[in-house]
Amino acid sequence: MTMNAAGGRRRPPTIHDVAREAGVSRGTVSRVLNGGHYVSPAAQEAVNAAIRRTGYVVNRHARSLITGRSDSIGFLLTEPQEKLFEDPNFNVLLRCCTQALAAHDIPLLLMLAGTQDERRRIMRYITAGHVDGVLLVSSHSADPVAEQLHEAGVPLVQCGKPMGRGTKVSYVAADDRDGARDMMRHLLSLGRRRIGMVNGPVDTPGGVDRLAGYKEVLTEAGLEIDERLIVSGDWGRASGEAGAERLLAQAPDLDAVFVASDLMAQGVLAALQRAGRRVPQDVAVGGFDDSPAALASSPELTTIRQPWDRISAEMVRVLLAQIGGEDPAAVILPTELVKREST
Amino acid sequence: MTMNAAGGRRRPPTIHDVAREAGVSRGTVSRVLNGGHYVSPAAQEAVNAAIRRTGYVVNRHARSLITGRSDSIGFLLTEPQEKLFEDPNFNVLLRCCTQALAAHDIPLLLMLAGTQDERRRIMRYITAGHVDGVLLVSSHSADPVAEQLHEAGVPLVQCGKPMGRGTKVSYVAADDRDGARDMMRHLLSLGRRRIGMVNGPVDTPGGVDRLAGYKEVLTEAGLEIDERLIVSGDWGRASGEAGAERLLAQAPDLDAVFVASDLMAQGVLAALQRAGRRVPQDVAVGGFDDSPAALASSPELTTIRQPWDRISAEMVRVLLAQIGGEDPAAVILPTELVKREST
DNA sequence: TTCTCTACTGTGAACGCTCACAGAAGCATG
């Protein structure tokens, strides 16, 4: 009735067809497919030729059935999706991870766990072994999902440092604290002394570490820390605007602002402009992320680049190693100061 | 040696375990799993209870091996990824499609075909039957990939109207032309008569149709079409800024601008502001998309909403229908005018 | 020659599921 539904897709060749074509056995073809150990060069060649001739592609389902591996991995995103999907960082990460996995011929399954229902469904899916491992992005500091997966024995790598102490979950993160230090030293080197900070939420690792870097450099320069110079936003543009207004009210004499995300920095620029402060002449502004927003704003933002390509590559590397039996690992990658017009 | 790699993941229960637990045969369990036809209520209940007790989850690989279906679908993105990933429309679409599929318990595989190599790899993967169908996003009007997949008999739905005439590929798109008409009528109703347009590329269906709507309404209102009032960008913010500058030079007397994307509209707002024109008093600005950018700009943009949630839901519906054996279909969805501060 | 070792190859048995088929039970009809 429905048939194959797809007009004329014919039955694809199996390992059996290849074996016949090459004049060898299934076993030999399988060995060639899996690294070619213990196969004579002649057989090797014959099999490869037969594969080319038949257009054979391995049936992953059959393979998975017996190996127990799925040869695919999940990219799991928990919580506020609307927000995260607007976050350019997230998009870059997703893209880079997909590409890094593609290099290993591993498909990426996108899993969004917004509601509790979705969450349950996805946890069942994962723990049933339908993916070999999970790349986890969780905004949310104290997300229990990481622990749950870890306890279920699912190989897992988290993006960003987890807040919880003592967990043995792998993670890969940029060196937020050092990035903050770089930016602060840069601002100091420009002669600025009244440096404000628009931080992210302080219940996130990013918020904690960037603030720590800020304070550390001030202290090391012999400047005192003025709490009126510090406010927090939610990483979004609007909160940056609001933060800058508060800052201007509390400390009108500021001559620089270190903003913990480029998106918030855009808001800060808008607020400063409205207040009649010139950037960078009156107030220097430094961002964080080096997202497209940094180039889109005027003046273009000096910012700290998060090495998303390296972060994703490392996440994939660590995850595959873990699937291969190695222990969880933590990787911190260096950031880079990108100087542009705003400082 | 490596074992299961994952500490203590134990062998998951199979259909056999469930059958034993429920005191029925494998066949009966399978029938319950697949719709429950020809199963007595008693058996039905016993099986469901056993599934709950054992925590059974179907092994999709085993199922796929015999059904020939993979029960997963691919989300394929061809070309300029950097650009597309910055495009909020694309992100919303990806999110909505993932959710729409999740409702059917179908995982989404993200496939990025940037380079020729990736393209070949992905085509092989798809045509080998590793996905049941493909949701295609192609910026690029004359992309051969749609035709290739269609010819290979792969169920396929494209997002946005394809340019090529005569192809029988399914697609789902917003009614660009009607959206443009709505915006133009709105601008006319405000008394504006010198209305400029910053269009997208005219070799894309969106560019063609939005321009057609623009011209149609002007003609219908008895106004003549002034080519100096029409420029094209590339959907991006920067090109909107440039476009507005050209427009101001060519037709300084304009009193409104219809911009074919919100991102470009942001640029237009910036250019107008720099030129000392007040929005909306001197010049009214209308965007297109209703992306987050529309709310982030000041003044907030009046724009045409693309119903991304409905578009993705329809794409999924049409694709699943096609996989089920139905014929390709084309769906055009209505847009909606969202009035905000910029008009 | 005979034995051992290495390099290679083929074979049957799984993996967990679905599907076709054969049957059993219940009930109405001839």
Place this chain on the structure above:
DNA sequence: CATGCTTCTGTGAGCGTTCACAGTAGAGAA
């Protein structure tokens, strides 16, 4: 009582792989 029909259930086969094992051939050593 046989016959048909419907509704339900169990059974074997097989999907395309990999894996363990058994086996072969050839080289070198005794």
